[in-house]
Amino acid sequence: MNESNDIAISVRNLTKMFGAFIAVDHISFDVKRGEIFGFLGANGAGKTTAMRMLCGLSYPTSGDGFVAGCDINTQAEGIKRRIGYMSQKFSLYGDLTVMENLRLFATVYGMSDKKISEVSTDLFKNLEMENMRDTLVKDIPVGWRQKLAFATATIHSPEIVFLDEPTGGVDPITRRRFWELIYKASSDGMTVFVTTHYLDEAEYCNRVSIMVDGRISALDTPQTLKKKYNATTMDEVFRIVAKDAKRGD
Amino acid sequence: MINPRILKALLRKEVALMRRNPIIPKIVLLMPVMVMLVIPLVANLDVKSVNVAVVDNDRSQLSCRVISDMEHSDILTIMSVSGSHNEAMQYVENGTADVLLTIPVNYEKQVSDGDAAIDIEANGVNAIKGMLGARYVSQSVMETLVSWQRENGILIRYPESSVINRYNPTLNFRNYMIPALMVVLLIIICGFLPALNLVSEKESGTIEAMNVTPVSRLTFVLSKLIPFWIIALLVVTVGMIVGRLVYGLAPVGSIGAIYLATILFGLVMSGLGVLIANRSSTMLQSIFVMFAFIMIFQLMSGLFTPIRSMPQWAQYFTYAIPPRYFIEIIRSVYLKGTTIIELWQQYAALAGFATAILLLAALTYKKQS
Numbered sequence: 001m002n003e004s005n006d007i008a009i010s011v012r013n014l015t016k017m018f019g020a021f022i023a024v025d026h027i028s029f030d031v032k033r034g035e036i037f038g039f040l041g042a043n044g045a046g047k048t049t050a051m052r053m054l055c056g057l058s059y060p061t062s063g064d065g066f067v068a069g070c071d072i073n074t075q076a077e078g079i080k081r082r083i084g085y086m087s088q089k090f091s092l093y094g095d096l097t098v099m100e101n102l103r104l105f106a107t108v109y110g111m112s113d114k115k116i117s118e119v120s121t122d123l124f125k126n127l128e129m130e131n132m133r134d135t136l137v138k139d140i141p142v143g144w145r146q147k148l149a150f151a152t153a154t155i156h157s158p159e160i161v162f163l164d165e166p167t168g169g170v171d172p173i174t175r176r177r178f179w180e181l182i183y184k185a186s187s188d189g190m191t192v193f194v195t196t197h198y199l200d201e202a203e204y205c206n207r208v209s210i211m212v213d214g215r216i217s218a219l220d221t222p223q224t225l226k227k228k229y230n231a232t233t234m235d236e237v238f239r240i241v242a243k244d245a246k247r248g249d
Numbered sequence: 250m251i252n253p254r255i256l257k258a259l260l261r262k263e264v265a266l267m268r269r270n271p272i273i274p275k276i277v278l279l280m281p282v283m284v285m286l287v288i289p290l291v292a293n294l295d296v297k298s299v300n301v302a303v304v305d306n307d308r309s310q311l312s313c314r315v316i317s318d319m320e321h322s323d324i325l326t327i328m329s330v331s332g333s334h335n336e337a338m339q340y341v342e343n344g345t346a347d348v349l350l351t352i353p354v355n356y357e358k359q360v361s362d363g364d365a366a367i368d369i370e371a372n373g374v375n376a377i378k379g380m381l382g383a384r385y386v387s388q389s390v391m392e393t394l395v396s397w398q399r400e401n402g403i404l405i406r407y408p409e410s411s412v413i414n415r416y417n418p419t420l421n422f423r424n425y426m427i428p429a430l431m432v433v434l435l436i437i438i439c440g441f442l443p444a445l446n447l448v449s450e451k452e453s454g455t456i457e458a459m460n461v462t463p464v465s466r467l468t469f470v471l472s473k474l475i476p477f478w479i480i481a482l483l484v485v486t487v488g489m490i491v492g493r494l495v496y497g498l499a500p501v502g503s504i505g506a507i508y509l510a511t512i513l514f515g516l517v518m519s520g521l522g523v524l525i526a527n528r529s530s531t532m533l534q535s536i537f538v539m540f541a542f543i544m545i546f547q548l549m550s551g552l553f554t555p556i557r558s559m560p561q562w563a564q565y566f567t568y569a570i571p572p573r574y575f576i577e578i579i580r581s582v583y584l585k586g587t588t589i590i591e592l593w594q595q596y597a598a599l600a601g602f603a604t605a606i607l608l609l610a611a612l613t614y615k616k617q618s
Contacts, residue, residue, distance in 0.1 A: 055461050058618055076617050077463055085461040089454035095269045096262060107258035108462045136269075152458075 008033045008160050008191040009054060011065030011072070016049050016058065023049040025214035026063065031193060031207075033159075036186050038202045039195040040238060041211030044247040047195045048088060048164055050211070054193070055085050055162055068159045081109075084153035088164040088195075092149055094138030098129065101137055102152055109156035116155075123151050126184075143174035150181055154190065161185060163194040167201065179204050199235040208234070210241045217241050250467050259464070259472030263446075267476060273442065281434050281484045285491035288430055289423045296324070299382035302337040302346035303330045309357035311397055318393045324385055347372050348382040350390070360394065361403060427498050428583040429552050431488040432576050436546055438484055439477045439515045443522035444535045447473055451530060460616040467611045474519045474607070481515030482508060501586030507579065509589065513599040514575040520606035527613040546572045571602045 009031035016024040024046040031037045041047045052058040054067050056076030065072040068082035092101045099120065106116045124130045127147050132140055137148065146166060154161050163182070167175045179201065186192050194205070202208045202222060209219040218225060218241045222234055231237045267273050301319060305312050319325045328346045331337050340346035351368035359365035369386055371379035450456040459469060485507060493499045500507060521542065522535075529535035547553070549563065550572040556564055567573045574595040581587035589596060 056617055057457065057461055080461055081463040083461075085458070087454060087457050087461075089457070091454040091458035093262065093266065093455055094453075095266050100262070100265060104258055104262050105458070105462065108255050108459075108464050110255075110463075 006033050007031070007066075008035070009037075009065070009067050009193065011054070012063060014050065014053060014063035014065055014072075015061045016046075016053060017061045022214050024053070027211070027214075027216045029209055029216060029219055031160075031191060033191055034186060034189055035206045036182060036192040036194065036204065038205030038208035039193060039211070040199075040202055040208055041195070042242055042245050042247070043197075045211040045242075045245070046214040047211055051162055051164055051193070051195060054079075055083060056080050057085075082159045084156065084158040084161040086149050086153040086161070086163045086166055088168065090145060090149060092137050092145065092152060095136060097134045097136055098140070098148055099133045101148070102155060105152045106155045111156055119155060123155065127151060127181075143170050143177075146170055146174070146178060147181065150178065154185055157188075158190065160191040160193060163192065165195055165197060167196065167198060175201070199233065199238050202234040202238075210238060212242050212245045213247050250465055251471065252465065252468055255464055256468050256472055259469065260475060263472055263476045277438065277480050277483060278487070280438065281431075281487040282491060284430055284434055285427070285488050286495060289426050289496060292426060296378050296381040296385075298326060299324055299348055299378070299385055300326050300328045300340075300346045301348045301350055301382075301386060302328050302340040304334050304337045304349070304351040305330055305332065306354045307352045307356040311357040311360060311393075312352045314397060315352065315390055315393045319386070319389050322385075322389055325389060341370070341372050344372075347375070347378055348386050350386055360398070361401075363403075365394075423496055424498055424584060425580075427488070427492045427496060428579040429576070431485055432550075432552060432572060432579060433547065434484050434488065435481055435511065435514060435575075436518060436543055436572060439481050439518035440522050440539055440543060441536070442480070443473050443477055443519040444526040444529070444539055445522075445532060447523055447526035448529055448532050448535045451526075452532065466614045466616060470523055470607070470611045470614050473523050474516060474610075477519040477522075478512055478515045481511050481518075485511045498583075500583045502582035502588065506582045506587075506589045506592075510575055510578040510582075510596065510599065513596065513603050514571065516603040517571045517575075517599065517606055520603065520610045523610040524606060524613060527610065527615070546570060549573075551576050571599060574598045574602075 007030050009029075011030075012028045013026045014024060014028070015022065015026050027050060039047050039051065049058065053060045053072060054065070056067075056072065056079040060072060067079045070076075070078035070082065072079065093104070096104065102120055102123070103116055106119070107113075111119070124133060127144075129144065129148070132144065137145060140148070150161075150163070150166060153163070166182075167178050170178065175198070182192055182194065182204075194201075196202065205222065207219065207221050208225065209216050211217070218228075218237070220228070222237075225237045226232065226234065229237045229240045231240065303316055303319075305316065316327060316330060320327050328340050329337060334349075334351060337346070337349050337351075341349050349368075349370040349372075351370070353359070353366065353368070356365060356367070367387075367390055369383050371383040373379045447456075450459070489500065489504070489507070522539065525535050525538045525542075529538065549559070549567055550556075550570050551567065552572065556567050556573065559567070578587075578592050578595045578599075581592060
């Protein structure tokens with residue numbers, strides 16, 4: 001399945017069941033290397049569950065897939081060496097400083113101390129966070145925390161970065177900045193797999209998939225999707241595709 | 250399996266988080282000090298005063314002598330001397346008297362004939378006080394009889410027996426309590442803190458950030474255990490200092506023997522904490538499960554009641570309770586000065602438990618669900 005080097009993620013019939021409940025129902029798709037892939041869906045559609053399987057946090061009930069060349073059924077730890085993951089829930093240590101968090105995760109990913117200090121200097125400059133190095137993470141504003149979480153997830157230059165609703169609860173200007181970071185990572189060759197609720201963000205993606213009730217109901221570039229559903233915005237596309245959704249709110 | 254660089258980074262994180270926690274550093278330092286200062290004074294099984302009600306049916310010289318000798322003792326206090334058993338019984342019933350002594354009619358004559366019996370009844374509601382009180386009273390009567398017989402030239406029929414309490418010469422309950430309290434502190438601090446620490450990472454979601462990294466399970470679990478070795482050593486050190494300065498009780502044996510046992514037992518308890526945390530998704534769950542273990546550990550490990558007085562099946566069961574071995578080590582080293590070599594079986598048992606629990610904790614820690 002992983003015959004081509006241009007494919008970063010490839011899954012076939014990926015399924016996750018919790019008891020009788022089918023959270024993810026036989027989804028299949030490919031993500032190209034270097035692509036920004038938007039993973040859309042209403043609450044409860046199964047986005048996070050699918051993403052957790054791709055990251056090696058959750059065992060698939062059935063189906064196959066490769067992420068960064070590793071089998072999701074047997075090589076979860078191999079996947080973890082090659083990806084970065086930013087959870088929906090803010091998951092840095094609030095009682096550690098910005099630098100301590102960065103250093104911790106970078107070390108766990110096997111970066112040398114020298115490399116960490118080189119990378120972090122550039123990183124703080126890019127994030128405009130030079131004056132926050134020694135501030136406890138719990139004391140910095142939400143928007144900055146999200147940027148820091150992104151930086152932590154990508155400090156080791158992973159092949160793929162998974163972002164689970166990275167801009168939840170963030171103001172429009174900070175969101176815009178955040179997407180600049182995503183573009184920069186993508187232009188450096190990183191594959192970006194991102195879930196979001198904000199339909200305007202879907203326009204920034206190279207391709208988007210829309211999940212409804214555990215299945216992928218639409219998958220294409222934003223332009224093609226808009227043409228196909230005769231809509232002017234992704235928001236309209238989403239309303240048309242997800243109108244029959246039974247799950248979620 | 251274990252990457253030293255990653256382990257070091259994780260340990261640095263644990264130490265920083267612990268230091269910045271508003272409560273934990275205080276608990277780790279203050280709790281041992283407070284417990285060691287207060288509990289030995291209040292939790293005391295020594296019986297220092299026993300109230301006696303006497304029924305004197307003899308009213309002879311000897312019976313008066315028995316009563317007055319008791320009045321002169323430091324521990325015994327005569328609450329009443331009456332002629333009727335019912336009257337004296339009332340003192341026991343309303344709690345003023347702990348022991349009831351009945352001197353039978355013609356007691357003095359019977360003693361002279363060498364065939365005398367005296368009745369002692371103890372209030373068993375407070376079992377320890379009743380038991381010890383009865384013993385003090387019979388001892389006092391015995392002493393009176395011995396000197397009375399000697400003075401009157403009667404053949405001594407009551408053999409004198411003397412008891413020496415080795416290793417705790419004054420039978421001071423504190424000497425028994427102080428090592429036990431250190432064990433209790435270790436059980437609580439090293440059992441609860443790692444469990445709560447790990448579950449709080451689950452609740453805050455930081456554990457997921459760790460699970461999605463390539464960190465090995467053993468490395469991560471070790472980073473949760475090692476800080477509590479240090480805390481365990483700290484707790485025992487504080488305990489020994491307070492024991493020495495305040496109660497004048499220093500370990501007879503080597504401190505190294507105590508530290509070695511503490512490291513092994515700290516690993517057992519914190520491993521158990523991680524094991525429970527692996528299976529709990531909320532703090533509430535982990536606290537309740539831990540409490541169940543701690544109850545059994547405290548009540549069945551020989552901490553407060555001797556294992557030999559348990560039913561046979563329970564005695565077998567205690568072999569499966571790790572604190573049993575730790576308590577044996579601490580008490581023997583503290584009070585008797587036993588060496589590590591003499592206690593090798595206990596150390597080996599603790600080491601076995603420690604290894605098994607560490608492996609189990611690492612195996613049950615799931616990075617993928």
